Amino acid sequence: MSVLSTEKNPIEQHAYDTYDKFLAANEATLKAQLAPEIAIRYYRDGDLYMFEEMQTTITQFEFRRPAVDNLYDVFVNIRDDEAEHVKTMVACQQPEARLTFKSPHEIPLLVTANLEVK
DSSP: OOSSOSSSOHHHHHHHHHHHHHHHHHHHHHHTSBOOHHHHIIIIISOOTTTTTTOSSSOTTOOOOOOOSBHHHHHHHHHHHHHHHHHHHHHHTSTTHHHHOOOTTOOOOOOOTTOOOO
16 A cells, blocks of 8 residues: 655655555454563653654644554554655655754744844
């Protein structure tokens, strides 16, 4: 299943497709296994530094804390992350991308009438 055109992002699209096929072929086996603790900490409990900020298709009011109840959920989350990478790579390659994306680490330059910036 193609998430988006693969012209500008064949590697991320290939990763998505590979995980999607793996999930379809192993659904029952994966659902019968618990999610590893590291996945639970990352997806449910962890500090998702830049997790939301780097997604181009998520609104500022939508936060992802995906299900992570079993190993199937873990691989669904990894696959879905790859889909976000595809969309992000397409967005980053748009001519106006530099004008629309902002780092949460940028500090706006404040200039007042009594402050000279050197």
